[in-house]
Amino acid sequence: MKVLVVGGGGREHTIVWKLAQSSKVEKIYCAPGNAGIAELAECLPINVMEIEKLVEFAVSEKIDLTFVGPEDPLLAGIVDQFQAKGLTIFGPNARAALIEGSKSFAKELMEKYEIPTAHYATFTDYEQALQYVRKEGAPIVIKADGLAAGKGVTVAMTLEEAETALREAMQDEVFGAAGAKVVIEQFLQGEEMTLLSFVDGEVVKPMVLSQDHKPAFDGDKGPNTGGMGSYSPVPQMPQELIDQIVDEIVAPTAKAMVQEGRSFQGILYTGLIQTEEGPKVIEYNARFGDPETQVVLPRLDTDLIDIFVAGISGELDSLDIQWKEDAAVCVVMASGGYPDTYEAGKEITGLEQAADKEAIVFHAGTALQDNAVVTNGGRVLGVTSIGPTVQEAQQRVYQAVSEIKFEGAHYRSDIADKALRQMK
Known part of the structure; x- marks a missing residue:
């Protein structure tokens, strides 16, 4: 198969890395990609929002399957435009992607279908x-x-x-x-987690649970970011809780979208918080999370292309998706100043040494400049390590991170500590 992945961040590098492991994938293209993705795929000088150009490329190169990483093109109707040309693409159409594109729509959906979430009000x-x-x-x-x-x-x-x-x-x-327009919500107390699911209409296949770290600094201090790290599994959250989340939240959400005439096909991200009253939804996304993907996909045992094909062909329900028992921890290395202003073009060294420590270095904001890998974004790298336990994966990832250097590099030193505290 010839596959096109749309996007150029750490999430897309992880998706490309996973697809490259499939014997069914002959060639991967990525638009626009980044310095890390370029080692596994042919990167195209096409922006994620240049949808007409992406359609033209997919038609001319006879692309067998396209997968979209970021939310902006999904909301702009990339799936609708690909399907209108008879192209195979896995992701929600514009109507379904609204579950991420409008927080007020998502809240109204939850209220109507009695899906547990915080009390809220909407204002313009x-x-x-x-x-x-x-x-x-x-x-x-x-x-x-x-x-x-x-x-x-x-x-x-x-x-x-x-x-x-x-x-x-x-x-x-x-x-x-x-x-x-703003949505103002009641503050909920509890521990947060993410459940990603492969969805086709009312068919829901949950992935393994993960936990993201949004605040910029250790101890969950500082401004919110796109995510400073993640880990999976989340051992303090028992399997019964995950089953409850699927039964009471994710499956009813998929069913609600069908009933609203917005049938969802693709990756549904459910951001959750475990409160004293039980799990509640914080937010939905219409795609893989970043950096959750960097710890979830390394634990996937089933061929990712088989899942995408099953999702498109109506066979997702009968697919048995297998997961590795191993744990994974991802630490995001960011530019100094992120999430506010930061400088790009800083040379990155130590990538090979980090790989020698059995880490997978996913590129998020990087570029090639004069044969050197340089910083080209706020979140620069997502360094992931795998181990038999969260603790061992955490030890390995920080050993790898210590090998990587670039001017102003900033990262949290407490990713996955919540899991270790709970386990003591």
């Missing part, structure tokens, strides 16, 4: 939103309604923080049009 008027926040008090959660590259959420622990978040979203327009 700044003064009304401000009054509501002052009435409710802190802690409280402020979310830009639209896509904001994972940065549109503020967990405000004080009223001042909440008011600042509202002003930035609705008046200063720091998230552009995405912040014109």
Whole structure:
């Protein structure tokens, strides 16, 4: 098969890496790709939002299957446009991708179908939103309604923080049009986790559970980022809880989307929090999470291309998906200053030495410059190690991370500590 992967981050590098292991895949193209992906696939100078060019390429090269990594092209209707040309693509159409594209739509869906989530209110008027926040008090959660590259959420622990978040979203327009409408939610206390699922209509095949680390600094301090690391499994969350999440949240969500005329096909990301009242939904995404993919796919035993094909051909229900018992831990190495301003073009050294430590180095924001790998984004690398336990995977990954150097490199030193604390 000839496969096209759309995207150029750590998530897409992981997907390409997994597809490259399949005996059924002859050639992989990636648009636009990055320096790491270029070792496994032919990278194309086509941006993820240049959908017409991607369609033209898929037609001319007779691509057998396309997979889309990021959310923006999904919401822009890349699946619809590929299907209109008779091309095979695995992912949700624009109507189904709205589950990520509008937080208010997702909340209304959960309310209508009684899927457990935080109480909320939606506003397009700044003064009304401000009054509501002052009435409710802190802690409280402020979310830009639209896509904001994972940065549109503020967990405000004080009223001042909440008011600042509202002003930035609705008046200063720091998230552009995405912040014109805001969703204000009740603050939920508990431990967070992510359950990714392969979905085709009402058929749900859950992946293994993972936990992402959003705040920039150790101890969950600092501003929210796209994700500073992840690990899987999440040993403090028992199998009965995962079964409950599938039965009471993920399967009802898939069924609700079918009933709404927005049948979902692709990867459904369910971000969850375990509260005293049980698990509740924090957010949905319409694609693989980043950096959760970097710990989930290394644990997958079944050929990924078989799952994609089954999802497209209506055979997902009968596919038995197998997972490795091993644990995986991913540490994100970011540019100094991320998630705020940072400089690019810093040379990266030690990649081969890290690989010698049995790590898989997934490139997120990198580029090739004069035969050197340089930084080219906020999140630069996702370094993943596998081991028989979370503790051993964690030890291995930090040994590998210590080998990699670039100016201003920043990473958290406590990824997966929550699991180890619970296990003691």
